[in-house]
Amino acid sequence: MKNFLILTNEKKDPGLQISKHIQEYIEKSGGSSYRMCEFTRNIQKNINCITDDTECVIVLGGDGTMLHAARLVVKHDLPMVGVNLGTLGFLAEIELSNLLEGLDCLLNDAFTIEERAMLDGVVFHNDKITYHHSALNDVVISRSGFSRIISFRIMVNGKLLDVYSADGVIISTPTGSTGYNLSAGGPVVDPKAKVILVTPICPHSLQAKSIVLSQQDEIEIYIENVRENQLEEAYITFDGQVAQKLHPGDVLKVWHSAKSAKVMKVNGDSFYKTLRMKVGGRHEKE
Numbered sequence: 001m002k003n004f005l006i007l008t009n010e011k012k013d014p015g016l017q018i019s020k021h022i023q024e025y026i027e028k029s030g031g032s033s034y035r036m037c038e039f040t041r042n043i044q045k046n047i048n049c050i051t052d053d054t055e056c057v058i059v060l061g062g063d064g065t066m067l068h069a070a071r072l073v074v075k076h077d078l079p080m081v082g083v084n085l086g087t088l089g090f091l092a093e094i095e096l097s098n099l100l101e102g103l104d105c106l107l108n109d110a111f112t113i114e115e116r117a118m119l120d121g122v123v124f125h126n127d128k129i130t131y132h133h134s135a136l137n138d139v140v141i142s143r144s145g146f147s148r149i150i151s152f153r154i155m156v157n158g159k160l161l162d163v164y165s166a167d168g169v170i171i172s173t174p175t176g177s178t179g180y181n182l183s184a185g186g187p188v189v190d191p192k193a194k195v196i197l198v199t200p201i202c203p204h205s206l207q208a209k210s211i212v213l214s215q216q217d218e219i220e221i222y223i224e225n226v227r228e229n230q231l232e233e234a235y236i237t238f239d240g241q242v243a244q245k246l247h248p249g250d251v252l253k254v255w256h257s258a259k260s261a262k263v264m265k266v267n268g269d270s271f272y273k274t275l276r277m278k279v280g281g282r283h284e285k286e
């Protein structure tokens with residue numbers, strides 16, 4: 001690879017010092033990192049940064065930056081690799097301690113590319129589409145502030161799954177299984193698995209558990225109107241970043257996206273080793 005685009009979360013890299021160091025190293029190594037782009041929270045502002053000759057997107061930041069970048073990059077069918085400037089950095093492949101080694105792998109084509117499933121979600125209000133977005137990690141319906149628990153009915157392929165009273169529900173990809181889904185008691189799934197996870201958040205039931213669905217399943221969530229003003233502060237979020245307020249009677253449809261995120265792997269670590277190190281807190285040698 002010779003043509004790279006650097007997307008930077010400037011809050012994680014003040015003054016773009018690390019970004020400029022990467023650019024200089026690539027150029028001195030025969031690459032052509034001829035364009036810098038400060039990473040902002042406005043996808044439309046960055047959309048023109050990706051040109052036809054871009055081969056790889058290097059993302060500097062944490063997991064949130066990677067998730068935000070994925071929604072931009074997937075439209076161009078480009079692979080991306082993360083440089084971890086955050087805390088956990090589960091999605092970021094390259095740590096600062098091995099930055100140059102990781103860049104050498106990119107320059108010498110010593111990498112693999114994993115296809116990561118994404119979700120598409122559409123919100124219907126009065127039978128009209130009011131919101132449509134994609135997510136690499138999860139689509140979440142949750143209450144906000146001091147609002148009461150939410151009541152919702154979940155249908156899978158037109159058949160009733162269950163009716164829940166809970167703080168919300170998480171619809172997660174395998175990639176997102178180690179995120180909010182894990183914190184809510186959901187299972188950890190290998191990112192290459194072809195499944196969709198449904199995990200209620202703090203359900204008011206002893207029997208409510210996570211459900212593992214097929215990637216071919218379509219999920220519908222109907223927001224119930226149980227008490228007056230119950231859902232004044234109910235929201236849907238995509239990857240924890242893009243939010244939309246929901247109302248009683250609204251319907252959310254979620255399905256496996258036709259597009260997938262391409263995540264580059266350069267260090268050869270297995271998913272299970274990363275899981276132990278990032279989530280389990282273990283650093284023993286394999």
